[in-house]
Every structure is written in structure tokens, then in C-alpha cells.
Amino acid sequence: MTMSSTRRATFAALVVALVALLAGAAVAITARVDRAASAVTASVDRPASVSSTHLAGTRVAAHDQLAVAVVAASERVSAGEGRAATTEAAKEVVGSRVAPNTAGGGGRVFTHFTDEAGATGITGTRPLAVGQSGEVGQLTFGKGNNPFLVGEGRIGVTDLGLDATPGQLNGIGVFGPRQQYGIQFSELDAWNSGVRVMGDLPSRNIYSIPGGCTITGTCTVTRLR
């Protein structure tokens, strides 16, 4: 009877110790995840121009770091421990599929489809991998080379989302390499930047903005193909 009580007490102590060990490990893992997130947040909040490898105003590098940190941490954190939101964020950044519309702001979301040279020039980002997306605070457009119907020098944009099919993009005159990247901005950010999005043929998803304009706000760039 006494022996049995002792064994039970020992067993209970072992269980308590094991639980404490597991809890400590969980706390440690959580702390590592939080440190990683804090480091990335600091990187995001710091002007990107601080780093010579990243162009000013972009958050793409920060997205990459967050993705790596969170994926690495999620491998050590079992499911159902309240970290689902963090790992979902990683999927958004590194996943092969992206949401149809990602720009913030208000009103409708418009997309300018372009090739790599256009995307890097307009957003100031470095080239992205397929499926990768980044947030930029400013879009700087050059002069368009579409001389007719949308007006001299204007830039073609569309209300089609990032999930537009190649056939749909062909239908609005976006061919081949220009289907690689989607640059998105909100209608409200455009208007607040003094840029009027004009519906050239809204029934066919064809809109335009003035060439040489700058849009400031919560804009995104995504490599689609």
C-alpha cells in the first residue's frame, strides 16, 4: 500500500515534470517564432533603402524573410497550437496560387499586367519567383506605347484580377511575356494620387490611366507565370 502510494507519487511527479518540459518547449518555440516575426517586422518598418540589396519602398525582401522564418518555425510547431494564422500568412507569401486581388485601399482593384522589365521598373522591386508577391508603397509608370483609343501615352489597366486566364488577357491585348506580372492598386489610392482611372471599354474590362503617373498607396506586385 505504501509502496503503491510512493510509485503513484513518483509517477505523478514524472508526469508533472514531463508536462512542464513540454510546456517549456512550446514556450521556447513560440518565443522563437515571435522573435522571427519581430525581426521581420523591424525589417519591414525600417526603410528598405537601408539595405543595399533591396530597393527603396519595397517589402518583398521582408515577405521572403517572414516566409522562411515562419515555415521553419511551423515545422517545429504542431498543428492546433494557435499558430495557424502565422502559417497561413506564409502560404500567402510563398504559395503558388495568389488571391485574385491583393491591393489595399478602397474602391475597385485594377491590375496592370506587364513583363519583368516593366514590373521591376514600375515597382522598384527585384525580379520575383513565380507565385511570389510583394507589397510596394508606390507605382511609377512610364509612358504607354498604345497610341490609339486609350489615348496617346496612356497605360492600359483592367479590372480583371490576378486569376485572369491567358485567354482573357489576350482578349484585352496583353500577350506573351506581358502576362508574367500583375501590378495591382486600388481605385481610391489612384484617385487620391490624382490619377483618374478611365473606363475606355468597361464592358470589355479595358481601362486606362495617364502615362507617366505615380500612384501612392498599398499596391502589390505578383509574379504569375
Next chain:
Amino acid sequence: MSDDIAKRITDLESRIARVQGDARACVQELFLDDGARYLVAQRLPALGSAVVPAIHDLLDDGDAPDEVRTLAAFVGFEVGDRDRSLNMLLDEVTAHSEFSPLAARRLASAGVPEAAGLILEALRGTDSKEVDSVVSYLEALYDLGVRLGAEDRRRLHEGGAWQVETALAQWHGATPGNDSP
């Protein structure tokens, strides 16, 4: 020497005829109903006035679809036809078609004053919630130096669209101008 000139001119005429034939063939691409007519029309002005004879033939073709004739008029206007293409675009403004707002903007940006009354008529016939059309008409009127009168502004304000409100404030605010009647 004169024989050389005659040969050069004859050769040149042959080449011009070939170019005109090519231009006509390019314009005929508008007839293909594969969803690419607008994209075809965008590219035809690069041919310059060489397309005008083919455009006029198309405008005269009563059997041609309305969309083809309208796009042909845009092309003709773009390459300098200020006669038949212009008249067709003026008609298009008040046709309440998908091309009406675009026709209004093109005529306004080209500074065609006789378009102003038609654009105002088109605006008054457009629901204030049709944001894209209304904003196009407001910009076109602004480009032509027309400022909306109080009654027109009131009607558009009632629609409540922020895009329209912004466009009204920017282009048709209290600045003295040539107010619409």
C-alpha cells in the same frame, strides 16, 4: 534619263498600290468576329492615311456590323479624317453604346467643339451611378471648356458615387467657366 524616271515612277506606283492593297487587307481584319476587333482597330492607325480609302468604303457598307463601322470611324478619325469619321463619332456619342464615352473623350481631346452639346446630352441621359461613363463625360466636357450648371451638378451629386463627386469637384467646381445651360 527620262526612261529611268518613267521606270522609277512606274515602280513606285506599283509599290504604292501594293501598300494600299495591304492596308485594305488590314482594315478587313475588323470583320473577323473573334473578339479581337478592338485590338485590331488599336493597331491600324500605324498605317496612317493609307487606310482612309478602305475606311470610307467600310463606312459606306450598310451591311457591315455597327461595331465594325464604329471602330473604323475611330481609326479614320485618328489618322486625320475630319469628315465622315468625325461625323460618325459625333453620332456615336449620343448612341448610348459601349463606345459612347470613348467617342466623347476622343472628340474632346481633339478639341472638336461641336461635340460639347452632344456630350452634355449624353451625360444627361446617363444614370449618375454609371460611374465610368459619367466620369468620361465629365472629363470630356472639362477638356472642351464646358462647366456643368447647378442643376446637372445637383443630379449627379444625388448619385452619391465618390468618383463622380471627386470629378465634379476637380473639373466642374465653383471655378467660373462656360457653364452648361
